[in-house]
Amino acid sequence: xxxxxxxxxxxxxxxxxxxxxxxxxxxxxxxxxxxxxxxxxxxxxxxxxxxxxxxxxxxxxxxxxxxxxxxxxxxxxxxxxxxxxxxxxxxxxxxxxxxxxxxxxxxxxxxxxxxxxxxxxxxxxxxxxxxxxxxxxxxxxxxxxxxxxxxxxxxxxxxxxxxxxxxxxxxxxxxxxxxxxxxxxxxxxxxxxxxxxxxxxxxxx
Numbered sequence: 001x002x003x004x005x006x007x008x009x010x011x012x013x014x015x016x017x018x019x020x021x022x023x024x025x026x027x028x029x030x031x032x033x034x035x036x037x038x039x040x041x042x043x044x045x046x047x048x049x050x051x052x053x054x055x056x057x058x059x060x061x062x063x064x065x066x067x068x069x070x071x072x073x074x075x076x077x078x079x080x081x082x083x084x085x086x087x088x089x090x091x092x093x094x095x096x097x098x099x100x101x102x103x104x105x106x107x108x109x110x111x112x113x114x115x116x117x118x119x120x121x122x123x124x125x126x127x128x129x130x131x132x133x134x135x136x137x138x139x140x141x142x143x144x145x146x147x148x149x150x151x152x153x154x155x156x157x158x159x160x161x162x163x164x165x166x167x168x169x170x171x172x173x174x175x176x177x178x179x180x181x182x183x184x185x186x187x188x189x190x191x192x193x194x195x196x197x198x199x200x201x202x203x204x205x
Contacts, residue, residue, distance in 0.1 A: 095126055112139065
């Protein structure tokens with residue numbers, strides 16, 4: 001079972017945004033997909049608190065999927081399905097067999113800055129297909145805005161990431177907004193979060 005201190009710190013803040021964004025739909029059963037679930041801490045925490053959502057966690061690493069299974073077992077949570085292998089950079093048809101218009105909510109936490117631009121494009125292309133009408137894609141992490149990265153800690157993070165992998169780094173919100181729009185979604189809200197992060201809420205038109 002893997003443990004992420006960052007997930008421990010941010011899970012309640014992200015949960016609050018999720019609960020607020022989905023409040024008007026909380027009277028019905030929803031289906032959610034988490035991309036890049038990592039340790040599994042987030043998805044299990046969300047499932048324990050938002051009992052109207054059934055979650056499908058996913059990750060490209062078997063180590064992460066094993067950790068998710070361990071958290072499911074330890075918490076005995078019933079609304080988290082068996083984690084699947086899913087590479088968001090691939091065409092949506094390869095997304096674990098999920099049919100078109102099958103998801104109410106897709107969540108990607110701390111994914112974009114440690115993956116390629118192709119992955120970010122894939123997330124929006126896939127979400128544009130598998131989200132239901134008015135479905136929501138919520139992303140969380142550090143971002144640039146119109147080419148500007150603030151504060152200095154995020155600037156340093158961006159530099160460090162690009163040194164590790166030239167394809168990594170903080171994505172620009174304006175670029176993501178344009179990709180979203182070209183895939184039938186619009187950026188509905190940008191929410192300031194602790195530690196210089198943001199939640200971006202995109203809605204399928």
